[in-house]
Amino acid sequence: MELYNSIFRRKSIRRFKREALSAAQLFLVEEYMGKAQALYPSIQTKMRIAAASEIHTMLAIKSPHYLLFYSESKDGYLLNAGFILQQMDLFFSSQGFGSCWLGVAKSKEPSVDGLDFIIMLAFGTPEGKKYRESLSEFRRKPLSQIAQGEDPRLQAAQLAPSARNSQPWRFVCQDGDILLYRKRAGAVMGLIMDRLNQIDMGISLCHLMLASEKQGMPFTFDSRADLPKRADCVPVGKLKG
Ligand SMILES: Cc1cc2nc3c(=O)[nH]c(=O)nc-3n(C[C@H](O)[C@H](O)[C@H](O)COP(=O)(O)O)c2cc1C
Incomplete structure (x- = not known):
């Protein structure tokens, strides 16, 4: 239900505090990574939390953390990637963290365990407003x-x-x-x-x-x-x- 409520107030966060999330906060993120549901469970995927030093930052928003998404490149894998990672985006918002999808930023590690890098989210503690206050802001x-x-x-x-x-x-x-x-x-x-x-x-x-x-x-x-x-x-x- 918390994820559902986040749909109506979330926004992309593009400015983050420089400090990293605490170990307890990162633990919550890791825990939720294991809970996100797949659209196609038969497609192998993996998520990994990375620091700025692990990505090519030229096209990326600056944030203390990035969530990298890797997948087999099978039929429907992009749909599956959006479906899974959006649960993480809503999770970040529901916890008062902030995130932003990054469509063109690249990981320095283009594959992990035979899975290809697909896309990432920047995340951390928002600098400024965390939420939209009304639907008219969408x-x-x-x-x-x-x-x-x-x-x-x-x-x-x-x-x-x-x-x-x-x-x-x-x-x-x-x-x-x-x-x-x-x-x-x-x-x-x-x-x-x-x-x-x-x-x-x-x-x-x-x-x-x-x-x-x-x-x-x-x-x-x-x-x-x-x-x-x-x-x-x-x-x-x-x-x-
Ligand atoms: C697949 C995808 C890729 C995106 N890539 C970027 C990006 O590279 N840089 C950026 O600032 N925002 C990026 N965004 C964020 C969109 O610009 C944003 O979601 C859209 O403008 C709607 O605004 P909102 O998220 O605040 O509701 C991306 C969003 C998606 C879903």
Whole structure:
């Protein structure tokens, strides 16, 4: 429930206190790393806490800690990465820590135990405001632009963070199911955004999972479902009602 509540007030934190978290705080983080659920449990993944000296900092926000995510590069691995790591992002917020997704920063260790580095979060103690005070502080597309039909879980998905705030998710509510699509990225940022937007879709699925729990609804996601085609969109899967 704490993670669910964080959806409505979290924000990306880009300024951190220089001091490291305490050993007890880092223990809590490590403990939660073991609890985050996978979308696809058959994909092997690993998370590791790193210091600034272990990453290429040129494109990274300065923070005392980074959470590095590694994975097998199997079908659905980017969706899975977004889904798992967003639970960590919400966890950080729920504990009063701050975090920010870093889409282009690189680890100095490109693989660990045969798993590839995928993406990282910066985290630490926020300098300044930790939370949004009201929903009006979220800069998000209106539901009317991203969804057809209604479902009580959609607002949680709408508020998800995404690379460059691109909000690539599109939803079609049909007979209690939610059909998920990803809006294709424009040609300019094509390849980079195509990759990051798949992670974004996993992030919105994480919010849909927490909203399903909150509504007492099952969370059953079928990525093999045969979705009707939509212009400019890639079908992602069906969330069964
Ligand atoms: C996959 C991904 C990559 C991101 N990469 C960066 C980044 O490299 N640098 C940065 O400052 N913010 C980055 N962000 C944060 C987004 O800009 C931010 O989530 C979005 O603008 C919405 O703002 P909010 O998180 O405060 O709600 C990234 C977010 C996601 C989901």
